[in-house]
Every structure is written in C-alpha cells, then in structure tokens.
Amino acid sequence: MKPAPFEYIAPESVEQVVEVLVQYGDEAKILAGGQSLMPLLNMRLATPGIIVDINGLNELSYIRQEGEHLHIGALTRQYRLERDARIRQTVPVLAAATRLIGHPPIRYAGTIGGSLAHADPAAELPAAMCALGAELSVVGLSGARSIPAVDFFQGPLSTAVRPGELLTEVRIPIRKNVVWGVREYTRRAGDFALAGAIILAEMEEDRWVNGRVVLFGVEDRPLRVSHAEAVLTQRALSDDQADVVAASAVTGLDCHTDLHASAGYRKQLARVMVKRAYLDALAMWDGKRENAAGSA
Amino acid sequence: MQPQRRTIVTTAVNGTPVETLLDVRTTLADFLREEAGCTSVHLGCEHGVCGACTVLLDGLPVRSCLRLAVQAVGHEITTLEGVMQTERGKTIGRAFVEQFAMQCGFCTAGFALSLYHLLENAPEPITDQDIHETLGGHICRCTGYVSIVEAAKRLRDQRG
Numbered sequence: 273m274k275p276a277p278f279e280y281i282a283p284e285s286v287e288q289v290v291e292v293l294v295q296y297g298d299e300a301k302i303l304a305g306g307q308s309l310m311p312l313l314n315m316r317l318a319t320p321g322i323i324v325d326i327n328g329l330n331e332l333s334y335i336r337q338e339g340e341h342l343h344i345g346a347l348t349r350q351y352r353l354e355r356d357a358r359i360r361q362t363v364p365v366l367a368a369a370t371r372l373i374g375h376p377p378i379r380y381a382g383t384i385g386g387s388l389a390h391a392d393p394a395a396e397l398p399a400a401m402c403a404l405g406a407e408l409s410v411v412g413l414s415g416a417r418s419i420p421a422v423d424f425f426q427g428p429l430s431t432a433v434r435p436g437e438l439l440t441e442v443r444i445p446i447r448k449n450v451v452w453g454v455r456e457y458t459r460r461a462g463d464f465a466l467a468g469a470i471i472l473a474e475m476e477e478d479r480w481v482n483g484r485v486v487l488f489g490v491e492d493r494p495l496r497v498s499h500a501e502a503v504l505t506q507r508a509l510s511d512d513q514a515d516v517v518a519a520s521a522v523t524g525l526d527c528h529t530d531l532h533a534s535a536g537y538r539k540q541l542a543r544v545m546v547k548r549a550y551l552d553a554l555a556m557w558d559g560k561r562e563n564a565a566g567s568a
Numbered sequence: 569m570q571p572q573r574r575t576i577v578t579t580a581v582n583g584t585p586v587e588t589l590l591d592v593r594t595t596l597a598d599f600l601r602e603e604a605g606c607t608s609v610h611l612g613c614e615h616g617v618c619g620a621c622t623v624l625l626d627g628l629p630v631r632s633c634l635r636l637a638v639q640a641v642g643h644e645i646t647t648l649e650g651v652m653q654t655e656r657g658k659t660i661g662r663a664f665v666e667q668f669a670m671q672c673g674f675c676t677a678g679f680a681l682s683l684y685h686l687l688e689n690a691p692e693p694i695t696d697q698d699i700h701e702t703l704g705g706h707i708c709r710c711t712g713y714v715s716i717v718e719a720a721k722r723l724r725d726q727r728g
Contacts, residue, residue: 274614279571280592280638288569303636310634311615314595322571323592327639351628375705377682378616380628381635461704462617 275313282325286411286438289326294413294436296322302438303327304347304386307378332385332440335359342444346385350397351376353384363444365452365472369400372454375462385439388424391431391493394464396456398425399488402496403452403470406444412437425493447482449475451560453552455545456489459532465489466533467541469521471549473504475557480505485517490527490542497521500546509554518547579640581606582650592638597621599637600647608648608677612707619706622678623647629685629705648677651684660684660723667719671710678706683720687727694724 283289293300299321303309312318326332332347335356342362344353353359353370360367373379373387373396387397388408401408401421408419410433421442424432433439456468468488473480483504487495500521507513522543527535578587581604588603597614600606600623612618614633621632624646651657660680663669670676686694686702699720708716 274595274598275593277573277591278593279573280575280636281569281571282638283569303639306634306636306639307616307631310595310636313593314614314633323636325636325639374616375619376702377619377622377629377631377705380625381630461701 274316276316276319278313278320279322280325281322282328284328286329286332286440289324289329289438290411290413290436292322292324293438296324297435300324302389304389305349305382306386307374307382308386308390308392326438337362337446340446342446344384344442344444346388346439346441347383348385350379350382350384350387354379362446363404365450365454365470366400366404366444368452369396369454369470372396372456372465372468378462384442388442389431389433389439391425391427391429392464393428393492393494394466394468394489396454396465396468396488399468399470399486399494400454401442401444402494403472403484403486404444405484406442408439409441409443410434410437411440416440418443422496427492430493447474449560451475451480451553451556453549453556455548455552457541457545464532467527467538467545469542469545469549471504471517471546471553473553475560478509480509480557485521485546487521487525487542487546490525490538492528495525499523504550509557511551511554514547514550514554517550518543521546575638577637577641579637579643579645581645582647582653583644590637592636594637595633596623596635596637596640596645597632599640600632600645603637604645604647606647606649610674610677612674617707618675619678619682620675622681622706624651624681624685627685627689629682646681648680651681656684656687659726660687660719663719663723664716667715667722669711669716669719670708675706675708675710679703679708679716682706683723686720687723694727696721699724 301320303325332345334345406421452472456465470486472484483501485497485500503520527538529535600609610620612620616631616634623632
C-alpha cells in the first residue's frame with residue numbers, strides 16, 4: 273500500500289462537496305481524474321487527511337454552447353476535449369493543446385478541472401485557458417464567483433481557489449476567423465513540457481488582431497506576453513516576422529533552472545516554440561486566404 | 569455520507585463479480601493483483617509514466633496505479649487475463665510472439681491492452697501515427713520498440 277492512510281468520502285452534489293471542504297479545511301483534497309494527485313499520494317508527497325472523490329458528480333461533465341460561449345464542466349474528461357465536434361469547430365486550439373497532455377490513458381482519466389486546479393506550470397490546459405480568455409467558475413458556501421484565467425493561476429500548484437471552494441466550470445468565448453499554433457518541447461513523448469507556446473489571433477482582412485502569446489513551462493505559471501502580442505498584430509505577417517515575435521516573447525523572461533533544463537536552455541526552447549507556433553498560425557492563415565480566394 | 573477508512577468494494581473483473589473489504593487507500597492495481605488474482609497487472613513506476621499497469625475500465629485504457637480500488641465500484645474492469653479469452657486477444661498474443669515483440673514480458677500486458685483498445689475502437693484507417701501515439705504511452709526496456717511497432721502494424725493490416 274503506497275499512499276499514507278486517509279479517509280475517503282464521495283459526495284453526491286456540489287453542495288455536499290463544499291460542506292465537506294468547509295468542515296475539513298486543509299485536511300481535504302479533491303480527487304477528480306487523479307492523474308496528478310495519485311502520483312503525489314503514491315510517493316507520499318501529499319498526505320491529505322481526507323480524499324473527497326467528486327467522480328460521481330455527473331452534472332459537472334458536459335460541453336455545451338450557449339450563444340457565443342462554450343461551457344465546459346470541470347469533470348469533463350480530457351479525451352472528450354480532443355474529440356468533441358463543437359470544440360474542434362469553435363476552439364480547435366483547445367483540442368490540439370489537450371492532445372499534448374501525457375498519453376491516451378492519462379487523457380481518458382484526467383479532467384479539465386483537475387488540470388486547471390492542479391496548476392502545474394508546465395501544463396497545457398492552464399496556458400490554453402489564458403490564451404482563450406476563459407473565465408473559471410468556482411462555488412463555495414457564499415455561492416459562485418467567476419475568475420479570469422490569467423488571474424486564476426498564481427504560482428506553481430497555486431490558484432485563486434479559496435479554501436472551501438470547488439472549481440465547477442470554464443467558459444470560453446468563441447472567436448471567429450481564428451488562426452493559432454500550439455507547440456511544446458518534451459524530452460520524450462508525453463513528458464512534461466520543458467517549454468511551450470500558444471499563439472492565437474483573429475484574422476481581419478490582411479492583418480491579425482487580438483493577438484495572444486502565452487508561454488508555459490518557463491515561469492511559475494502560464495505567462496501572457498503582452499509586448500509580444502503587440503508585435504504579433506502590429507507588424508507585417510511573414511516568415512521573417514517569426515523571429516521577431518519569438519525574440520520579443522522571451523525578452524525579460526525569467527526562466528528557472530532545474531534537473532531537466534538550465535534557465536538559458538529553457539529560454540531558447542521557449543523562443544523556438546513561439547517561432548514554430550507562429551509559423552503554424554501563419555500557414556493556417558495562408559491556407560484560409562487561399563480557400564477564400566479560391567471560392568471568390 | 570460518512571468518511572470511511574475501510575469499505576466494501578464490489579466490482580466486476582473480467583466479467584466476474586468481486587467483493588472485498590478494503591482499506592480505502594488501496595490502489596486499483598494492488599486490488600487487481602492481491603484480491604482479484606490478476607497478476608498480469610504489473611507495477612513499474614507507480615506514477616502513471618510506464619504503462620505496465622494499464623487496464624480497461626469500461627473499455628477505456630487507464631492506469632490502475634493512478635486510481636483507488638474504491639473508485640472501481642460500479643465499473644467493469646478488464647485485464648489481460650480477460651482480453652486473452654477473446655479472439656482478438658489471442659491474435660495479439662500470436663503477433664507478439666511471431667514478431668519477437670517482447671523479451672522479459674514485464675511491459676507486455678500494458679502494450680497488449682492499449683493495442684487491443686486501438687484495434688477494437690479506432691475508425692479506419694489506423695495510421696502509423698495512431699500506432700505510435702498508442703504505444704507511446706508504454707515503456708519497454710528490452711526490445712527497442714521496433715518489433716512491437718511491427719507487431720502492431722501487422723495486426724492493423726489483418727484487422728477484420
């Protein structure tokens with residue numbers, strides 16, 4: 273038996289989860305897909321007093337479109353994000369980013385809410401939420417509140433969720449005519465990213481607007497780089513521009529050194545990932561313009 | 569709704585009902601090995617990386633080291649013991665032997681289960697990339713993978 277002893281409870285509603293969280297405070301840990309928590313338990317890096325299993329809350333597993341927003345329940349399994357037709361159509365970058373998570377058996381078990389609440393700095397979904405401008409809903413004793421993704425992530429494994437609150441839903445605004453790229457570097461397929469980048473912009477005639485440049489795996493949380501976003505949308509779009517955007521994205525970047533990569537190497541990887549993501553978005557743009565020209 | 573330290577776990581393993589009183593911290597992998605007698609479930613890394621403990625939960629491949637046994641209540645578990653009762657399982661076994669897709673065998677059950685799921689469920693055509701992605705979730709320290717990929721391609725080509 274690997275995990276240290278704990279008590280186990282499986283509430284049957286969000287209200288019950290909140291009650292348990294309030295009652296047990298710091299001793300309680302929520303178990304969703306378990307793909308991050310279970311390794312921590314097995315290695316005894318986490319020794320919670322009580323495990324609150326929310327896998328019975330089927331009402332938190334959904335993907336639905338309401339107007340110009342996509343609503344995704346926190347317990348929705350990651351493999352559904354990869355395959356769901358609405359997601360592939362309205363926010364394809366989310367499907368692509370999800371596909372970079374671990375391996376298929378991890379994504380059959382892992383949930384969107386679990387990844388976001390865990391807030392690993394190298395995780396793909398927190399970065400995708402920042403790039404997409406998502407809002408995250410949490411529920412506590414005093415009701416629900418909504419937190420913009422960029423404010424949600426506060427450090428390594430640290431979020432704006434307060435004691436006694438449960439992350440229940442993400443809402444993603446659907447943008448039209450979007451080009452995007454998502455790239456990450458891992459030593460082996462499925463490993464944690466040493467560095468990753470997401471580029472996203474809306475096409476408006478011959479330029480890009482509302483650009484997003486988000487890095488992950490490089491600092492203590494996903495990082496929106498506003499000065500690179502300005503470069504993304506203000507200059508002419510070309511292959512050469514890729515180097516300019518990439519250089520801008522890592523200017524002032526404060527990477528960390530660890531067992532897997534030095535700060536300098538990580539910064540270089542981040543630069544290259546931005547460049548590749550930019551070129552992917554550019555190729556998408558060229559393709560869409562050719563299609564438009566062909567059908568005109 | 570009361571917190572528990574021990575609980576009765578009732579589940580179906582390879583179609584057979586199993587009922588055991590367990591400490592709630594028991595992982596599904598340990599439950600399958602110790603209580604259900606499914607010793608094809610191998611524990612390598614115990615944090616979800618190596619893939620040796622992969623089982624099918626309601627038909628989907630998952631890591632049994634990253635799940636509590638109590639979470640299996642109400643679900644169907646299939647291990648290699650179950651898959652090898654099927655025609656497809658036997659075909660996978662033959663292909664692994666003929667292609668020398670194993671040496672020590674520690675990782676084999678995991679590879680076979682992920683491959684079984686791919687062959688059962690993937691829409692046509694199964695691409696080389698699909699195979700690489702499926703097998704990529706498993707670590708083998710003996711073969712160098714080429715023979716496993718060859719076995720998978722052969723199974724794909726024979727898929728009926």
